[in-house]
Amino acid sequence: MPEMTLIEAVNAAMSYEMGVDESVVVLGEDVGTNGGVFRATDNLQQQYGEMRVFDTPLAESLICGMSVGLAAQGLKPVAEIQFMGFIYAAFDQIICHASRMRNRTRGRLTCPMVLRAPYGGGIHAPEHHSESTEAIFAHVPGIRVVIPSSPARAYGLLLAAIRDPDPVVFLEPKRIYRAQSEMVADDGQALPLDVCFTLRQGSDITLISWGAMLLETMQAADALAERGIDAEVIDLATIKPIDKATILQSVEKTGRCVIVSEAAKSGGVAAEISAIIAEEGLTTLLAPIVRVSGHDTVMPMFKLEQKYMPSVAQIVTAVSKVMEF
Amino acid sequence: METVAKFDISYSQSLNVSAQLNISLEQLAARGINHEDLIEFYRTMLLVRIFDTKAIALQRTGRIGTYASCLGQEAISTAIGNTMAAEDVFIPGYRDAATLILRGTKMEELLLYWGGDSRGMNFSINTQDLPYNVPIASQCCHSIGIGYAFKLRQQPRVAVVVCGDGGTSEGDFYESLNAAGTWNLPIVFVVINNQWAISVPRSKQSGCKTLAQKAIAGGFKGEQVDGNDIIGCHLKLQQAIDSARAGNGPHLIEAICYRLGDHTTADDASRYRDAAELEQAWKEEPVARLKTFLVENQLITEQQLESIQQQCSEAVEASVEKYLATETEAVSSIFEHMYQEMPAGLRQQLAQLETQ
Structure with missing residues (x-):
């Protein structure tokens, strides 16, 4: 392989x-x-x-x-x-x-x-x-x-x-x-579309991300584990149509959700996920949903791009606040 | 300084505005158009003229939605339909009733479309033709993919794509000409220059002396033809299609005609168009021109003319009856054709709609 x-x-x-x-x-x-x-x-x-x-x-x-x-x-x-x-x-x-x-x-x-x-x-x-x-x-x-x-x-x-x-x-x-x-086996085996992948099981909080930001999200989950916070990590994978069932089941289990995205904040996929949870899973929530995302600005040229992209520290801070709510 | 390339654009006409044919009927027959064909040309153009009149009446009485008339474009559209082979693919704009009818689209399908029902574009005969294309000139890019597919599979098929004079200002038009020339694809571009893009006249659309010359930038030949002359249109189209089929690459034909109607039933061309110009255009229109030629040369009898008129009217009426008798699609049809399999979220939304 x-x-x-x-x-x-x-x-x-x-x-x-x-x-x-x-x-x-x-x-x-x-x-x-x-x-x-x-x-x-x-x-x-x-x-x-x-x-x-x-x-x-x-x-x-x-x-x-x-x-x-x-x-x-x-x-x-x-x-x-x-x-x-x-x-x-x-x-x-x-x-x-x-x-x-x-x-x-x-x-x-x-x-x-x-x-x-x-x-x-x-x-x-x-x-x-x-x-x-x-x-x-x-x-x-x-x-x-x-x-x-x-x-x-x-x-x-x-x-x-x-x-x-x-x-x-x-x-x-x-x-x-x-x-x-x-x-990677290169055996022609496809993965299913329209479903999320749960990369890490956890009971305290659901972290949802996609693409490259899963790197920081998984690192944050490790850091949180050291603090005794057990995070579930979901890779959205199919952005459209969204696998609502997996997200709602996870949030029902954890009661908390932080969404990590490097896109501009307003009107984004993170907002859509938040709306899905608010519409269909509100009663399962123990704390507000929080988005850790880029900003409603033009993506800066590269000298400042790290200031735009969410960091592990920002994710950890956001989760800590949600846990303390 | 030396000239490294030179180009020219020709204009051709066979049946002039006075209904005089510049070649003999024997020569015409040798080029594939015989007496019976001329009568069939007339029949199709008259059918579409009657269909068009009926469609406008249906719109005025609230039985179809906004309708884009093809009045004045009957000759070029008929010529395209008659010169394409069944296995070719037609990529229309939205005033192409004559071409589509000749390719097998039923008039009731066209009425369904204009009546707000997507089943109208689910052609039952010409199943590979593209549906009407409302965003201007984007269909030109589709013709590139279709022409490329023919070339990839080494099939002797041709894609024929139409757009209007306004469409030639679009980026997709230029991108497509460039690509067609790059790959030497079997595509015939037909620019139906009806002089008006809603309210903007041809003179304000482009600084180019001809629209045909835009093909030169794509690396292939473009030429003008009198778009009110069905014989000239037919001969030019036949040449271009035969050439593309033989592997000689793309070709552009600018058919010069006139939009005799409003842009659509939602438009009032008297706001921006000179009545005298319209009056002049009516003297050049294609259906009367061919009829005059046929009558003056005793190629058609009064009895035949009456019979064709009656048959066309009956065919249009029959299609209207079928259209009016068609039940509206089930509400689920809104959801059923978004994806091959309906995703969970859509199933949920459909269930909610059906319980309301």
């Missing part, structure tokens, strides 16, 4: 599926000869040829829009948007077409496509390269938004996304592309 980083797992999932399913095609800027600026598509063109793995002109709306056309013809496009900061040019194609082709044709045409993009801060990248705007996409009916948080989950969730008969925006936390390695 090979040891893989998250980016290697992304590559392995695409390679596996291209090998077993001829309808899978990979497209995007620099995905061919160069293998992607992060090497997510490394070697795929050599393996599967220039027609199935191809560089597009530098045009994001085209990349997404032509994927809608490829999918309408029964292919399964896996399109890369080089950075999430460039995805907005493709938003019209996502919200007006990819998300609703099935609905608009009453199931006659569908859109089994994956739009991959590296997202999130923390790697000292230039402007427009560090946002976490998953909530914008999570608001769109008809698509799925999936974010892995480890190599094994990246592998299993990307396979599931490619096999899913509906469009998936697959956001890859680039801060942890190479942060950790783990054994």
Whole structure:
């Protein structure tokens, strides 16, 4: 069983599926000869040829829009948007077409496509390269938004996304592309979509996060354990649609919830989770729900980005306050 | 200094505004259009004209919603439908009744769509054609994916995509032309230049002398044709489609016609459009032009004209009856087509709605 980083797992999932399913095609800027600026598509063109793995002109709306056309013809496009900061040019194609082709044709045409993009801060990248705007996409009916948080989950969730008969925006936390390695079987086994993963069982408080922030969240859970606070940690994984059952069951058990997100605070996924708990689990709460998040500011350029991103200390402080409530 | 590239844009017309054909009927037959075809061209254009009139009446009496008329676009739309092969894929805008009807879409399906029912785009015959596209020119990107799929699978099929003169100002239009040229895809772009993008005239839409020349920037040929001349449109479309099918890459045709109606039934073009201009446009319109040609050359009898008129009216009336007799979809249909399998959250929302 090979040891893989998250980016290697992304590559392995695409390679596996291209090998077993001829309808899978990979497209995007620099995905061919160069293998992607992060090497997510490394070697795929050599393996599967220039027609199935191809560089597009530098045009994001085209990349997404032509994927809608490829999918309408029964292919399964896996399109890369080089950075999430460039995805907005493709938003019209996502919200007006990819998300609703099935609905608009009453199931006659569908859109089994994956739009991959590296997202999130923390790697000292230039402007427009560090946002976490998953909530914008999570608001769109008809698509799925999936974010892995480890190599094994990246592998299993990307396979599931490619096999899913509906469009998936697959956001890859680039801060942890190479942060950790783990054994990934590369056996074609997909993980389920639309469910959370409970990474750590606990009884005192539920910590919910996704993507790279699970690193800090798990570290915080360790620090809290040393203080005698037993935290349950949930990886949201599928941002849209949210697995309400797992969240509500956990909060029913612990009575407390802190949500950790590196996105801007207002109107985000953390707010949606808070609303779900308030609507359907209020009576199980022993303390207010708290969000530890980025701020309602532009993502700062890299000299100050650490001040924007939630830290382990901030999570621990927030949990302590909730426990003392 | 040396010239490194030179381009030209042609304009063609076969049946002029005085209903004079510039080639003989024998030559026309040699190019695939015989006497019976000309009568069928007339039949389709008249059918769509009657359909259009009926649709506006249905809107005015509250039986369909806002409707976008295709008045004045019958020739180019009919030519597209007649020159495409069944296995090709049509990527429409939203004034393409003639093309869709020729490809198998039922008139009652179009009425369902304009009547606010998504089943209208669930075409039963032309199942791979895309649905109407309301956001302007985004469909051009879809045609790239469809053309790429044909090329990938080495299928001799062609994608035909239409947009209007306003659509050629959109980024998606330019991105698509660029991509079509880059990959030499089997796509025919048809710009139906009806002179008006709601209230904005062609002169304010672009500084380009022709819209056809935008294809040059994409690396392939663009040309103009008289969009009120169904014979010229047919011949040009046939050439472009045959060429794309043979592997010679994309082509752009700018069909110059005139939007004789309002933008939609929610618009009043008299607010921004000169009555004299409209009056002139009516003298050039496509249905009367072909009819005059057929009558003057004794290619159609008075009896045939009456019979076609009656058959078309009956077909439209029958489609209206079918449309009006169609029950509204169950409320669950709102939820059923969001995903292949309904997620838990949607099941919960549907259950709540059904108990209200």
